[in-house]
Amino acid sequence: MSQDSFKKYLLTEFNIQFNDDSLLQEALTQRNYLNEHQDESGRDYQRLEFLGDSVMQVSVAEYLFKRYPNWHEGQLTEMRIAMVQTRSFAHFSRVVHLNEGIRLGKGEEMSGARDRDSLLEDIWEAFIGALYLDQGLEAVSVFLDQTLFAAIDTDFFDRFIDFKSRLQEKLQKNGAVDIYYRTESEQPLAGNTQLFEASISVDDHELARGTGKSIKDAEKAAARTALKLLEDK
Amino acid sequence: MSQDSFKKYLLTEFNIQFNDDSLLQEALTQRNYLNEHQDESGRDYQRLEFLGDSVMQVSVAEYLFKRYPNWHEGQLTEMRIAMVQTRSFAHFSRVVHLNEGIRLGKGEEMSGARDRDSLLEDIWEAFIGALYLDQGLEAVSVFLDQTLFAAIDTDFFDRFIDFKSRLQEKLQKNGAVDIYYRTESEQPLAGNTQLFEASISVDDHELARGTGKSIKDAEKAAARTALKLLEDK
Structure with a gap:
């Protein structure tokens, strides 16, 4: 141009x-x-x-x-x-x-x-x-x-943005809690890729789930959803 | 207040x-x-x-x-x-x-x-x-x-400000030159301190002098004066 x-x-x-x-x-x-x-x-x-x-x-x-x-x-x-x-x-x-x-x-x-x-x-x-x-x-x-x-x-x-750190900071503001990420499922997608679903639990209570093309991305998505839920409260 | x-x-x-x-x-x-x-x-x-x-x-x-x-x-x-x-x-x-x-x-x-x-x-x-x-x-x-x-x-x-580096950068902009700092004198001051005088020469031509309470300060003052001379030209 x-x-x-x-x-x-x-x-x-x-x-x-x-x-x-x-x-x-x-x-x-x-x-x-x-x-x-x-x-x-x-x-x-x-x-x-x-x-x-x-x-x-x-x-x-x-x-x-x-x-x-x-x-x-x-x-x-x-x-x-x-x-x-x-x-x-x-x-x-x-x-x-x-x-x-x-x-x-x-x-x-x-x-x-x-x-x-x-x-x-x-x-x-x-x-x-x-x-x-x-x-x-x-x-x-x-x-x-x-x-x-x-x-x-x-x-x-x-x-x-590091949503996992931000969520951890928020959850542990008033003392230690037990935060647990778990891979719930993985399913094959086209082109040799996979879709993962991760859940995040706090003190054995499930807070949110997220999906992504890697476990890391799925956990990040779950953390982001959990943060939004907490901020809306 | x-x-x-x-x-x-x-x-x-x-x-x-x-x-x-x-x-x-x-x-x-x-x-x-x-x-x-x-x-x-x-x-x-x-x-x-x-x-x-x-x-x-x-x-x-x-x-x-x-x-x-x-x-x-x-x-x-x-x-x-x-x-x-x-x-x-x-x-x-x-x-x-x-x-x-x-x-x-x-x-x-x-x-x-x-x-x-x-x-x-x-x-x-x-x-x-x-x-x-x-x-x-x-x-x-x-x-x-x-x-x-x-x-x-x-x-x-x-x-x-690091005047010595700045002077060097300016002097060597168009190729290497020989920059030389020399302590010209030191005289005792009150309170167990000394005053140093340093000169700076470029390719054997003296450019400026400066004084200070350490050799480092005197060289810095000389570099600062030299820079001002060069910028005024």
């Missing part, structure tokens, strides 16, 4: 139009591209990445702080770490087609950098840094509401 | 008046204080600390980004790390008398927590988190302009 197409896409999809186009350009420019185009006077994305990194931290922290008024700081921190990380940012860079807009050096292009998570994380942060400078924190929040924050409701970040 | 006196101090000294006093109260309340005062329904400072941590990150990042338009992201990061850390926050907690306003549990009071750097760092972050929620990022910047940011001009953070 050319930078012009990308600008149109941002406007159509997210109602974002940069006041200062050079900020968007800087966020999407990799160092070796500039080495190969000595006539260009701009910068690469790295200073904007520095800024965008902390803009992401504060945006996510404020969002979680307000959305989960009853979470303690340990839960907030765990969720923030799950959201603010390479794999997550790389995913959303692809979702909003940032990867297609990057101006890469030829060597990086040849070696497949355009699809490399570490570059896509950097570009995500640089884009957020540029949007922040151009339009402020509120505009960043509106953009994240449509991307990263929306993904909370689809359980996107659950893969990064 | 009572919380009322502290509120007056904030108003007189920094022109800060909270719209929601309970936020300030929460920022200054330690968990065991609440355990000992079961009639109080408020929270302790830990959630605000979670938020304030990232507010500090973004405030400092934006300040450095704008103040040093020619620094690359490595220099920006190094300075941010120097500014956003326990010893620095504890220092400024004392400067603005936050330590005097904390509501501590009795055990913590007895054990001297009121003057403990780790607690004072937490309280600084919690206060910043409260100020951010109450009045926004701009108000935080104005407050930091009078405290943390002002300290840049007094070289307060220099103690945390």
Whole structure:
């Protein structure tokens, strides 16, 4: 996608139009591209990445702080770490087609950098840094509401959360209890895979069940269900 | 200092008046204080600390980004790390008398927590988190302009910066050069201490000198002076 197409896409999809186009350009420019185009006077994305990194931290922290008024700081921190990380940012860079807009050096292009998570994380942060400078924190929040924050409701970040530890912490808050995971069944699926069902019991009382393609995943699903049951009480 | 006196101090000294006093109260309340005062329904400072941590990150990042338009992201990061850390926050907690306003549990009071750097760092972050929620990022910047940011001009953070590595990086940017530190003199000072003078030479050409109470400090001062000379060119 050319930078012009990308600008149109941002406007159509997210109602974002940069006041200062050079900020968007800087966020999407990799160092070796500039080495190969000595006539260009701009910068690469790295200073904007520095800024965008902390803009992401504060945006996510404020969002979680307000959305989960009853979470303690340990839960907030765990969720923030799950959201603010390479794999997550790389995913959303692809979702909003940032990867297609990057101006890469030829060597990086040849070696497949355009699809490399570490570059896509950097570009995500640089884009957020540029949007922040151009339009402020509120505009960043509106953009994240449509991307990263929306993904909370689809359980996107659950893969990064240690539900078993969290459940254990919750159950043992008022003293030791006996927590027991048991594999209840396994059944063959297509493609040489299996589906496991695990149960979790506390002091011999079954609390919840979960399924997954490994015993670990099934136990995690059971812990997640148990946590939801406990939080709804 | 009572919380009322502290509120007056904030108003007189920094022109800060909270719209929601309970936020300030929460920022200054330690968990065991609440355990000992079961009639109080408020929270302790830990959630605000979670938020304030990232507010500090973004405030400092934006300040450095704008103040040093020619620094690359490595220099920006190094300075941010120097500014956003326990010893620095504890220092400024004392400067603005936050330590005097904390509501501590009795055990913590007895054990001297009121003057403990780790607690004072937490309280600084919690206060910043409260100020951010109450009045926004701009108000935080104005407050930091009078405290943390002002300290840049007094070289307060220099103690945390590795000037020798930074100079070496700068000098060897375009290839290896021979960097040589030499102790030029030492003279006795009062109280069994000494003052050292060190010089730094590059390819046998003396670049700068510095003094300090140890050879290490003298070399650091020389590297700092050399860096300033190079940046002014």
